[in-house]
Amino acid sequence: MIDPTPTPDVAEDLGSGTDEPPAGEPVMRLQDVAVAFAGRAAVRSVSFDVYPGEITALIGPSGSGKTTLLRALNRLHDTERSASVTGTILLGDTDVNADSTDPTLLRTRVGMVFQRPNPFPTMSIYENAVAGLRFNGVRKKALLDEAAESALIAAALWESVRDRLKAHASTLSGGEQQRLCIARALAVEPEVLLMDEPTSALDPIATTRIEELIGELKHRVTIIIVTHNMQQAMRVSDRCAFLLMGEDKAGELIEVGPTGRLFSEPSDPRTLDYVNGRFG
């Protein structure tokens, strides 16, 4: 397991992608995080840091536990009785998995966008956008409107929907629906946005638009994105964490580091194999 905090030497000889040293304190820290279902390990002892204003990608072949790990970050495994999440996940000062941390409050700080667009079909575009706010007790119309507009603008959707906010979400195209879901997540102003293969269900054009969007969003929220598409990781992310399924079918973290370096001069031979397309 590679030490995640790059030394200044390493940071200097990066290739493509960002080569700036991380800015400031990590917004999220994972220490020995493991996920098991009914006793069988799905993800083994993962440790790395996520830095503010960056896009961190979890990459690796399918089955390597990327999504499982991602879902642990907003405690989505809570409803699964057989799931157990061990280790420490720190969001700022908060221990995510502590009993004292309320999952619903946590999820206002860590938002999520899913693989397939999932707008609420019985709600209008506006209602979808403010759904998160309403769930959390925000009543003031002014605040709702302001947040909705800001989020829809950030998701590059405002211009096309501003005149039909009352229309049903199902009237939007696939790509637009996904952007609505992004807006919905953004409206709550989370600190971190988790994205689980957000473009895999979309056509290439919509995919490109969302990738551009993600690039712009990193100034507003820290993004952790799961992708099985290496090229997407290269295009979009600042930092990558490479996971691989071990012999016991549990995913482990092989290497983590700035994207450029990881793809051009990875430290681990398995990473080298993966980025050269030799498997997965």
Added chain:
Amino acid sequence: MGAIFVGLVAWFIISMIVQARPAFSTLGFSWIIQKTWDPTHNKYGLLPFILGTVETTAIAMVLALPIGLGTALALAYLVPHRVRQGLSSAVELLAAVPSVVYGLWGLIVLAPLFREDVEPFLTSILGWTGLFNGPNEGVGLLLAGIILFVMVLPTMVAISRDVLAVVPSEQVEGAMALGATRWQVLRKVVVPGARTGILGAFTLATGRALGETVAVALVIGNSPYIAHSVKSTASTLPALIVNNFGEATGTELSALFGAGLVLLLIGITVNAVARVLVRSTARSGAASAAVA
């Protein structure tokens, strides 16, 4: 082949209309909503029975909607996975209990209970509404309504549970990921997502309640007057028919056919609406048998 079936249905409807015609030609059209049923004086008003049918069904459905929905939610989302299928099957199986057995149970077991305990209790706390006047007889509108509630509950629960369970989990997760509490997820995403099916279940159950004959006939007290209180004895269209058919002749018989026709029309309307709403969910074949 389907022609045979359709032919039968057509024969059915036509013969009902034909048999009822004499009543209409002798008595005109307004007799249906007259309020006195007195064959000896040639009066055949159906109003008390129409009201009785509506009122017992209303009592049943007012209870069946929340309790049925809550039970369905519990079965679809709250009950541990292992027990889920077993409990759901159990509830569905109870839809198979014959209605006459419910009637027997209602008359012998519940009626005394109602007379001695339930009705006095309800009268003491709800008497101010004016709905609980009159003596505590046990049998009557209230008991009939409750028995109907018990009988249609499995229908309501089974279909609702099915439509609630197929709300896509990605929507449930989407709501959770936004910080919704469990109830918020159910109330704002799951139930609205299933609302058409739930409405269909409700309508189907209502149809069953409206048409129920023997269970109601056994516990409603069979009095041909408009009920003035929830505790009154009363009667319904099906009960009227079943009680008087054997000995009726002439105009009275035609009037009973007319009552049957009214019931037929109600049945067709309610069931047609229900089917449009339910649109045959995945359990189609078995559902028709267990649910109808």
Added chain:
Amino acid sequence: MTTLTLDASTDPILERRRAIQDAAATSLGRRKISSKIAIGICWAFLAIAIVPLVAVIVYVVVKGLPAWNTDFFTQSTVPEGIPGGGVWNAIVGTAEIGFFATAVTVPIGLLCGLTLAESDGRIAAAVRFTADVMTGMPSITIGIFGYIAIVKTTGQYSGLAGAFAIGFIMLPVIMRAGETAIRGVPRDLSEAALALGARRATVARRVLVPAALPGITTGVLLAVARGLGETAPLLLTIFGNQYLQWNPTKPMEALPLVIYNNSSQPYANLLQIAWGAALLLMVVVLVLSVGSRVLAVFLQRERR
């Protein structure tokens, strides 16, 4: 907090975030309590739903079992005031009516179901819709139909009139169950047979129906269970008969009828018989219902 933004005190995003976190934190207590209460109510409703249903079964067993003695099964029904008695004539009646109704309805229903499964046109849709609506019809109206169709025309009450009415109730159920079961058969099965040169009818008979057997069996058994439990149609068509009657063209007795008639009698022996008959009927119906599922699962496994 990120360190990216310019001026923490005026950045609208940070302000909104603060306002939202405030609202979330303040409302959290209320929301959690509401959630607990609402979910508690759902559980309570589940309990409320189960109680009467369990109570019915328990009472019927407790009160009905004592009635099950030899007399019960061998003697016929007795009129009011006479002690003793049994339901043998009613069992015969129910069995015969059930038999005739099933024997006629199942072939017709399955044929209709097969036709429906193969057609997608508007006529098929109309027939399907009609069948669905008919499954929910008040059974007394069907009883009236049985009276008009058979009793009136033949001039007498009979077991066959009852079978006609019960059959008419069962028909749409079997049609739809059959159709669903046949539609559930994977297409490649029938297409393979057709490709080998078999005629449609043969394909249907030798491939589709056997493959759909589990679903069909469930549907049929459930329909029979329902048919046997119907009372109202019988009240208008078979009239009842104190004596054992094997001839279906004459008035007959049936279990649901016995229960109905005896329920409101003040005589203890008659009431006892009613409970016994209720237990018998319930056992038969539940065995058919449970059995249909078990059989379906069993047959599914055999297929593999």
